Amino acid sequence: GVDHETVSKRESEALRKANLIMTSSKALFDEFPKNKTNFLPHGVDFDLFSTPASIANDLPKDGKPIAGFYGSISEWFDIDIMKKVIRYLPTWNFVFIGKVEIDVSSISSLSNTYFLGPKEHHSLPTYSQHWTVSLLPFVKNRQIDACNPLKLREYLATGTPIVSTNFSAIQEYQNVVNVVNSSYDMVDAIEDSLFDNNKELRKMSVSNQTWTFRSKQVSTWLSSL
Numbered sequence: 772g773v774d775h776e777t778v779s780k781r782e783s784e785a786l787r788k789a790n791l792i793m794t795s796s797k798a799l800f801d802e803f804p805k806n807k808t809n810f811l812p813h814g815v816d817f818d819l820f821s822t823p824a825s826i827a828n829d830l831p832k833d834g835k836p837i838a839g840f841y842g843s844i845s846e847w848f849d850i851d852i853m854k855k856v857i858r859y860l861p862t863w864n865f866v867f868i869g870k871v872e873i874d875v876s877s878i879s880s881l882s883n884t885y886f887l888g889p890k891e892h893h894s895l896p897t898y899s900q901h902w903t904v905s906l907l908p909f910v911k912n913r914q915i916d917a918c919n920p921l922k923l924r925e926y927l928a929t930g931t932p933i934v935s936t937n938f939s940a941i942q943e944y945q946n947v948v949n950v951v952n953s954s955y956d957m958v959d960a961i962e963d964s965l966f967d968n969n970k971e972l973r974k975m976s977v978s979n980q981t982w983t984f985r986s987k988q989v990s991t992w993l994s995s996l
Contacts, residue, residue: 786803786804789807790807790996791807791809791992791993791996792804792807792808792809793808793809793810793811793989793992794808794809794810794811795812795813795918796810796812796917796918796919796940797810797939797940798916798917798939799917809988809992811985811988811989812919812940812980812985813919813920813921813923813924813985814980814981814982814983814984814985815921815924815925815928815977815980815981815982816925816928816981816982817928817977817978817980817981819893819896819928820895820896820899820900820925820928820929821928821929821930821974821978822896823900824896824897824900825897826897826901827897827898827901829887830866830898830901830902831864831866831885833864835862835863835883836862836863836864836902836903836904836964837863837865837866837901837902837903837904838860838863838864838865838866838902838903838904838905838906838934838961839865839866839867839868839898839899839902839904839905839906840866840867840868840869840905840906840907840908841867841868841869841890841895841898841899841922842868842869842920842922843869843870843872844867844869844870844872844873844875844886845872845873846872846873846910847909847910847912847914847915848873848908848909848910849908849910849936850873850874850877850878852908852936852953852954852957853865853878853908854878855954856908856957856958857878857881857884858881859954859958860883860958860961860962861882861883863883863903863961864883864884864885865878865881865883865884865885866885866887866898866902867884867885867886867887868887868888868889868890868895868898869888869889869890870888871886895925896929899925899926899929899931900929900931902931903931903964903965904931904932904933904934904961904964905922905926905929905931905932905933905934906933906934907920907922907923907926907933907934907935907936907941907948908935908957909935909936909938910936911936911937911938916939917939918938918940920940923935923940923941923944923948924977924980927944927947927948927973927976927977928974928977928978929973929974930970930971930973930974931970931973932949932964932967932969932973933947933948933949933973934949934951934957934960934961934964935948935949935950935951936950936951936952937950937951937952944976946972947972947973949963949964
């Protein structure tokens, strides 16, 4: 739905005129002039996501462990891997929060799957702090390899175990995220999350990556122009 020719022309014009370029991913950083480009990954509202919050009323409360995801459920969401994983794990509940933009009928019909719709950003900790494991089930494509998902650092700030498919931005956090390459690996990783005890390590990995810290980085770059 994007006019790529027009966007490309405007991007080239902006690059010529810009004194400072900031990219949110290393993949994008590598595409732009090194003499005026800086890497600026997303920050995190650490206080919001790390401060204990009460459990959301619409989370399943049947005693089953919960694997959860929030964000756009779009073409980069790996519906195929999730279909296999959910069928392998009937003793788990799977919760998905966000706008649904693809056909999810293959999993929405399953009894242990819940689509709760979009939620206000400030309410997300009432979900992500209380499910058992957070999911990042992305397909492998150029868009995902060039992304740096905001939810990754938010998940980490809660301390909750994380299971993710493999993409470029996840490499920085391999020591605190369980990165998988198949549905079988994801099933094992989700089940292993029940025995995880690295909550504080995950929280500490992003405790200094606040938006305030990011703004100071930008101020430093601007003052040097």
